[in-house]
Amino acid sequence: MNYSSKELEKQWQNYWEKNRSFEPSEDFTKPKKYILSMFPFPSGRLHMGHVRNYTLSDTFARYYRQQGFNVLHPIGFDSFGMPAENAAIKNGSHPKKWTYDNIDYMRGEFKSLGFSFSKERDMATSDELYTKFEQGFIIDMYEKGLLYRKKGFLNWCPSCHTVLANEQVIDGSCWRCDNDVVKKDMNQYYFKITQYGDELLSDLSKLEGGWPKQVLTMQENWIGKSNGLEFKLRFDDKSKEKLNDKFDGFSVFTTRPDTIYGVSYAALAPEHEIVSYMIENSLLDKETIEKIKEMKNASSIDRQKEKSGVSLNLQVLHPLTKKSVPIWVANFVLMDYGSGAVMAVPAHDERDFDFAKKYDLPIKWVIKPFGGELGADKPFTDVGELFNSEMFDGMNSKDAQSKIIEYFEAQKIGKKTTNFRLKDWGVSRQRYWGAPIPFVHCHDCGIVMEKKENLPVALPEDIQITGEGNPLENHPTWKYCKCPECGKDAIRETDTMDTFVESSWYFLRFCASPKNWEKEAFSKEQIKYWMHQQGHSGVDHYIGGIEHAILHLLYARFFTKVFRDLGYLDFDEPFDKLLTQGMVLKDGAKMSKSKGNTVDPDAIIEKYGADTARLFILFAAPPTQELEWNDNTVEGAYKFIKRFFERSANVYKTDSIPAILHSKLTKEEKFARKKVYEALVRAEDVYKEKYTFNTMIAGAMEAMNALNLQSNSDVWSEGYWILTSIMEPVIPHVCWEISSQKFSFKNLAPQMVIEEVFEEESIMLGVSINGKRRCEIEVAIDASQDNILEIAKQNAHKWLEGKTIIKEIVVPKKLVNLVIKD
Structure with missing residues (x-):
C-alpha cells in the first residue's frame, strides 16, 4: 500500500461531495451539535490562520458525527467591506466580481483541505437575499427605537474614507489600515447598544466556564461600568454674561467623590457644545481657536500622550466651597466618555497632575497617607485620610465616597450615577460595498423606512470606484426614488452599513432549512433544535481568533438580545462554548505578506497533502497557544501519515472489531493493546474539555510504535480499528481509505474502552x-x-x-x- 496523497485525497473529496456526506439531517429527534468557525473575508487565498481555525472546527464536527450526533457545520463569507472596495480601486475591477471570484476560489480550497462543511447552507453576506432579510431586521429595530440618527463628532479614517465605530479604533488607529483616526462632524446612524449595557455585563457570568476568561475580562473592561457622583458645575455671573446667558454650567461625573475638595480646575473636550458655541460666536481669539482645532484633529491615542490645553477664561463655582474654579479645554478629555467634561484634581490624579504642572495650575491636597507624609513631586492616589475637606476631615477616603454622595443628594446638588464606557454603535459607512441602509429622505416626511415588500434595496452595479467619496452619492439614478409615505420625490440613504452588522447574526442564518432558504432568514423550528440543548443555548462550539473579543463577539451578543426582544429568539447568548485559537507564526512573527513570512496552504497540499497540513496544525501546539511554523515538523507529520497508511497492510479485512483473549497475549502484545486504549481514553478526554489535540495525536503515535513491537494480527487489526477512528477527524482522507479497504467503514463509530488492558x-x-x-x-x-x-x-x-x-x-x-x- 503506497501512499499517494494527491490521488487518495481527491478521490475521497469527490466521494463526500457526491454522497452529501456532511449535510445535516432534518430528523430533529436525533441529538445534535452545532459547530461553527468565524467565517472568513473572501480575500482570495486561505492563510495558515484560516487553516488552523477550520481544521479545529472540522475535527469537532467529524468527531461528533462519529458519536452519532446530527451535526450542523456550515461556512459562509463575510463578503461586504472595505478590502473588496480597496482591491477594486487597486486592480481596476468591480468589488462584486472580485469578491465572488475569490469566494469560488476559496470554496475550492476548502474542498482540497477536506473540510466537512454543509454545502447546501453555504452563503455570503453580500448576497441580495441576505441583504433583504437584514434590511427587514433593521426596519424592525428602527421601529423599536433601537436605531436612530444624529449628528456628532465621529471617528473618521482619512485613508479608508469612512466613519468607524469606537470599537474599530485600536490605539487611535483604524482597525483595517492602521492609519491614524481623526474626528469629523457628521450625521451617523447608531444602534442603541447602551440600552443593553447592564445585561451585556451581567450575562457574562452565564458564559463562565464556556468562554476564555481573557475574553470575558476584555468585554467587561470595554463595557466599563462605573459608579460615582454626577453634579453640575455652575458658571459665575461674569462667565454667564460672557456666554450671553446661553449656559448656566455643565455636568461632570467622577468615581472619586472623596477628592471633591481638591478640585482646582475643570476641563472640557474640544468638541464640547460650550466650546463650539464660543468658536461660532467669536468669543475666543484666533490663536485659541487654532489650538482647539488641532486638538480635534488629533487621534484619540495622541490626545492621551502629550497633554495640551487652552484656557477659556471662564469660571465655575465649586459646589461646596463656592470658590472660583477656572475652565480649560484639554486634549485628554473625550466626548466619547461621560459628558465631555471633567473635574480635575491634580493632587490625586496623574493625568490632572501633569496638566496642572505644565500650565502652573493650583494643586490642592485633600488626602494623605495614614500616619505618613505627602510628597509634592507626584499625586497621591492610594486610600488615605481626608483633610482640608471640612466636615469630612479624618475619614477613610474609601468610606468618604459614599458619605459625600449622600451629602450631595441630601443637598439636592448631585446624585449617585452609573456610567458606562460603552457607547452606542455607529453603523453608517460612507463606502459603496456594503448593505444599503433601507431609509429614504423625504422633504415633507423626513426619514422614512422603505416598505418591506420593496426589499432588498440592492446596490447598483454600474458604478465607478475611484476611492474619492461614496459612489452612491454620485450615481445618476439609484438614489432618486419616491417616498414610501407620500409618494413624492425623495432621496435614498447613501450610507451603507458597517460590515459587523452582517457578522452579528449570520450564525442564525444557518438555522434555515435549504427547502425554505429563500423564504425565511431562519425558522423557529430550526432555531429550537440547533440552538438549544439540555439547559444550554447557542452554538455548541464556536471557534475563532481572540482579536474579535470586543468587535464581533460583543455585537453578536447584542444582536441576540435584540432579536430576543423582537420575538425572533427565546434565549440570551449566541455561543455556548468559545475556543479562541492562537496565531500562526513564522520566525517568531505573525505571518503577513509585508514581513515576507507567509506559508501558502496550496503549496503544502501540493507537496504533502491536506492530511499533513491538518495533522501539523493540530500537533504543533495546543489550539489556544501560538503556533510556530516548522518545516521539519511538517515533514515529520507527512512521514507519520505515510507510515500509518502503509503499515495498514498488516491489518486483515474484517467487518467487526477482533475479539481478543487478553490473558493469552505476550508481554509485547499486552503493552500494544494498553497503548492503543490509552490513546482512546486520551481522545475522549480531549473532546470533553481539554481540546489539546496535540496530546491526542501523540498518544496515537505512541500506540503505533507499540503495535510495531509485536506481530499478532488480531492486535494489529484491533489497534488499527481504534486508531483509525481516533485519527479520522484529524486526517480524514487516509482514515476513510483504510476503513474502506479493511473495515467497510465500521470503525467510524465510537469504541468502548476495555478496562482489562490496563490491568x-x-x-x-x-x-x-x-x-x-x-x-x-x-x-x-x-x-x-x-x-x-x-x-x-x-x-x-x-x-x-x-x-x-x-x-x-x-x-x-x-x-x-x-x-x-x-
Whole structure:
C-alpha cells in the first residue's frame, strides 16, 4: 500500500461531495451539535490562520458525527467591506466580481483541505437575499427605537474614507489600515447598544466556564461600568454674561467623590457644545481657536500622550466651597466618555497632575497617607485620610465616597450615577460595498423606512470606484426614488452599513432549512433544535481568533438580545462554548505578506497533502497557544501519515472489531493493546474539555510504535480499528481509505474502552542501597514482600557483596531500600 496523497485525497473529496456526506439531517429527534468557525473575508487565498481555525472546527464536527450526533457545520463569507472596495480601486475591477471570484476560489480550497462543511447552507453576506432579510431586521429595530440618527463628532479614517465605530479604533488607529483616526462632524446612524449595557455585563457570568476568561475580562473592561457622583458645575455671573446667558454650567461625573475638595480646575473636550458655541460666536481669539482645532484633529491615542490645553477664561463655582474654579479645554478629555467634561484634581490624579504642572495650575491636597507624609513631586492616589475637606476631615477616603454622595443628594446638588464606557454603535459607512441602509429622505416626511415588500434595496452595479467619496452619492439614478409615505420625490440613504452588522447574526442564518432558504432568514423550528440543548443555548462550539473579543463577539451578543426582544429568539447568548485559537507564526512573527513570512496552504497540499497540513496544525501546539511554523515538523507529520497508511497492510479485512483473549497475549502484545486504549481514553478526554489535540495525536503515535513491537494480527487489526477512528477527524482522507479497504467503514463509530488492558501483571520497582538508587526490578503485581526482597538482592548483588544488610524496606509499588554496613 503506497501512499499517494494527491490521488487518495481527491478521490475521497469527490466521494463526500457526491454522497452529501456532511449535510445535516432534518430528523430533529436525533441529538445534535452545532459547530461553527468565524467565517472568513473572501480575500482570495486561505492563510495558515484560516487553516488552523477550520481544521479545529472540522475535527469537532467529524468527531461528533462519529458519536452519532446530527451535526450542523456550515461556512459562509463575510463578503461586504472595505478590502473588496480597496482591491477594486487597486486592480481596476468591480468589488462584486472580485469578491465572488475569490469566494469560488476559496470554496475550492476548502474542498482540497477536506473540510466537512454543509454545502447546501453555504452563503455570503453580500448576497441580495441576505441583504433583504437584514434590511427587514433593521426596519424592525428602527421601529423599536433601537436605531436612530444624529449628528456628532465621529471617528473618521482619512485613508479608508469612512466613519468607524469606537470599537474599530485600536490605539487611535483604524482597525483595517492602521492609519491614524481623526474626528469629523457628521450625521451617523447608531444602534442603541447602551440600552443593553447592564445585561451585556451581567450575562457574562452565564458564559463562565464556556468562554476564555481573557475574553470575558476584555468585554467587561470595554463595557466599563462605573459608579460615582454626577453634579453640575455652575458658571459665575461674569462667565454667564460672557456666554450671553446661553449656559448656566455643565455636568461632570467622577468615581472619586472623596477628592471633591481638591478640585482646582475643570476641563472640557474640544468638541464640547460650550466650546463650539464660543468658536461660532467669536468669543475666543484666533490663536485659541487654532489650538482647539488641532486638538480635534488629533487621534484619540495622541490626545492621551502629550497633554495640551487652552484656557477659556471662564469660571465655575465649586459646589461646596463656592470658590472660583477656572475652565480649560484639554486634549485628554473625550466626548466619547461621560459628558465631555471633567473635574480635575491634580493632587490625586496623574493625568490632572501633569496638566496642572505644565500650565502652573493650583494643586490642592485633600488626602494623605495614614500616619505618613505627602510628597509634592507626584499625586497621591492610594486610600488615605481626608483633610482640608471640612466636615469630612479624618475619614477613610474609601468610606468618604459614599458619605459625600449622600451629602450631595441630601443637598439636592448631585446624585449617585452609573456610567458606562460603552457607547452606542455607529453603523453608517460612507463606502459603496456594503448593505444599503433601507431609509429614504423625504422633504415633507423626513426619514422614512422603505416598505418591506420593496426589499432588498440592492446596490447598483454600474458604478465607478475611484476611492474619492461614496459612489452612491454620485450615481445618476439609484438614489432618486419616491417616498414610501407620500409618494413624492425623495432621496435614498447613501450610507451603507458597517460590515459587523452582517457578522452579528449570520450564525442564525444557518438555522434555515435549504427547502425554505429563500423564504425565511431562519425558522423557529430550526432555531429550537440547533440552538438549544439540555439547559444550554447557542452554538455548541464556536471557534475563532481572540482579536474579535470586543468587535464581533460583543455585537453578536447584542444582536441576540435584540432579536430576543423582537420575538425572533427565546434565549440570551449566541455561543455556548468559545475556543479562541492562537496565531500562526513564522520566525517568531505573525505571518503577513509585508514581513515576507507567509506559508501558502496550496503549496503544502501540493507537496504533502491536506492530511499533513491538518495533522501539523493540530500537533504543533495546543489550539489556544501560538503556533510556530516548522518545516521539519511538517515533514515529520507527512512521514507519520505515510507510515500509518502503509503499515495498514498488516491489518486483515474484517467487518467487526477482533475479539481478543487478553490473558493469552505476550508481554509485547499486552503493552500494544494498553497503548492503543490509552490513546482512546486520551481522545475522549480531549473532546470533553481539554481540546489539546496535540496530546491526542501523540498518544496515537505512541500506540503505533507499540503495535510495531509485536506481530499478532488480531492486535494489529484491533489497534488499527481504534486508531483509525481516533485519527479520522484529524486526517480524514487516509482514515476513510483504510476503513474502506479493511473495515467497510465500521470503525467510524465510537469504541468502548476495555478496562482489562490496563490491568498490570507486573510492576517495576527501584532498588536503593543506603538511599542511593542502584537498579530496577520487575516483579509480579501480587508478589509477596519476601519474593520482592529476593529478586532485589539478586539484581543488586554486586553492591551487596561482602556487606551486611541491617534493614530491609519495601514501599509497595514504589521501591526497595536496603540498608547495609561494611
